[in-house]
Amino acid sequence: MSVRRPRLLLHICCAPDATSVFERLKDRFEVTGLFYNPQIEPMEEYERRLAETKRVAEAMGFELIVGSYDLDLWKEATRGLETEPEKGRRCEVCYLFRLEETAKVASEKGFDYFTSTLSVSPHKSFDWLQGMGQALSAKYGVKFLAEDFKKDEGFKRSLEWSEKLHLYRQDYCGCLPSSEARKRVLAEQQESYEQFAADLRACRTCEDFLDPAVIFEGGANRPLMIIGQAPGRHELASLRPFSGPAGRKLWSWFVDLGYEEDYIRANAYITAVAKCYPGLGPSGKDDAPPSSRQKKNCLPWLEAEFSHARPKLLVLIGSIAAKTILGKDAGMKLVGEKIQKRIWGRKVFVLVMPHSSGLNRWPQMPVNKPRFERALALLGEELKRYL
Numbered sequence: 001m002s003v004r005r006p007r008l009l010l011h012i013c014c015a016p017d018a019t020s021v022f023e024r025l026k027d028r029f030e031v032t033g034l035f036y037n038p039q040i041e042p043m044e045e046y047e048r049r050l051a052e053t054k055r056v057a058e059a060m061g062f063e064l065i066v067g068s069y070d071l072d073l074w075k076e077a078t079r080g081l082e083t084e085p086e087k088g089r090r091c092e093v094c095y096l097f098r099l100e101e102t103a104k105v106a107s108e109k110g111f112d113y114f115t116s117t118l119s120v121s122p123h124k125s126f127d128w129l130q131g132m133g134q135a136l137s138a139k140y141g142v143k144f145l146a147e148d149f150k151k152d153e154g155f156k157r158s159l160e161w162s163e164k165l166h167l168y169r170q171d172y173c174g175c176l177p178s179s180e181a182r183k184r185v186l187a188e189q190q191e192s193y194e195q196f197a198a199d200l201r202a203c204r205t206c207e208d209f210l211d212p213a214v215i216f217e218g219g220a221n222r223p224l225m226i227i228g229q230a231p232g233r234h235e236l237a238s239l240r241p242f243s244g245p246a247g248r249k250l251w252s253w254f255v256d257l258g259y260e261e262d263y264i265r266a267n268a269y270i271t272a273v274a275k276c277y278p279g280l281g282p283s284g285k286d287d288a289p290p291s292s293r294q295k296k297n298c299l300p301w302l303e304a305e306f307s308h309a310r311p312k313l314l315v316l317i318g319s320i321a322a323k324t325i326l327g328k329d330a331g332m333k334l335v336g337e338k339i340q341k342r343i344w345g346r347k348v349f350v351l352v353m354p355h356s357s358g359l360n361r362w363p364q365m366p367v368n369k370p371r372f373e374r375a376l377a378l379l380g381e382e383l384k385r386y387l
């Protein structure tokens with residue numbers, strides 16, 4: 001005879017956190033989700049997080065109740081606390097606001113338990129939730145499940161699920177004050193990048209260049225980073241990376257995937273293993289690779305660019321870029337492979353592409369066509385996730 005599992009109403013703060021909590025509870029409880037987060041602003045962000053939660057509910061197979069968007073009520077409850085720092089008094093009120101609605105709905109609909117995914121995040125206090133949950137349990141007559149879901153690698157598991165389901169991960173908690181605080185951090189990071197970029201533009205370490213223009217383009221916090229080999233004559237003339245025939249080929253890949261060059265330039269950090277023109281190659285063509293000295297001198301700059309850009313997706317154009325970032329054994333054999341790697345302390349998704357300049361000069365592929373097509377398809381998939 002099968003025993004009925006107790007019914008549990010799970011308050012869901014966001015899709016990524018719902019994954020690991022549902023996975024943990026599903027064998028012990030009959031879980032129903034409740035998306036109740038009226039503090040999220042702006043509306044597009046609210047809708048995006050809700051759509052992602054619906055996607056998780058469908059993928060993992062649980063019922064989802066969508067609460068009302070009581071933004072005015074939430075603002076009334078937190079009035080006067082707008083300038084509180086994160087984890088301060090406003091957050092305490094915000095937890096209680098959402099948890100009380102969960103306890104209320106659980107009581108009205110006859111659930112045995114209620115709890116919240118809020119404890120998954122390492123930034124969220126379980127002690128607060130526990131105290132509130134117990135008080136609300138007494139008030140509404142529904143048991144509170146006091147489990148700290150960040151324990152036993154709950155947060156790590158939510159990251160793994162996010163990866164698997166390609167979930168959107170927000171970069172601020174949700175309310176307008178948290179969004180403003182995040183914007184201030186981004187502005188500071190951009191300011192620090194601009195100081196760094198001025199230093200890089202003034203670099204003359206490899207002092208034997210005829211024209212010491214240092215060519216790169218971007219800003220802080222770019223989801224995509226593109227690294228080529230070195231600028232050519234066209235780049236030297238325009239002072240923009242990938243602005244010559246090789247660039248046209250590169251941008252045509254993005255256009256085929258539905259992204260205009262201007263859009264990519266606005267969202268990407270674009271640079272090279274060496275940022276100054278190495279001169280003509282031995283054949284007299286505009287394809288000289290950077291010298292060993294140039295590569296060595298420029299590597300610390302590249303690392304610093306990477307740490308300012310904080311990319312999620314790294315596209316390496318050509319084997320010199322691939323070897324510089326992935327090691328001397330890397331090369332065109334990695335075209336079409338999905339690589340996830342920790343680079344300079346940051347976990348990123350890496351794609352290796354053939355050098356577009358080579359493709360221009362020798363229209364026969366330096367890698368076979370199915371492999372190249374696989375690489376383009378992967379690029380398309382990853383751009384959808386990050387741009």
Ligand code: SF4
Nearest residue numbers: 091094173174175178
């Ligand atoms: S920072 Fe997060 S928990 Fe705190 S009030 Fe804003 S949305 Fe609520």
Ligand code: SF4
Nearest residue numbers: 203205206276297298
């Ligand atoms: S190649 Fe790099 S290290 Fe050398 S001068 Fe240019 S920016 Fe400086």
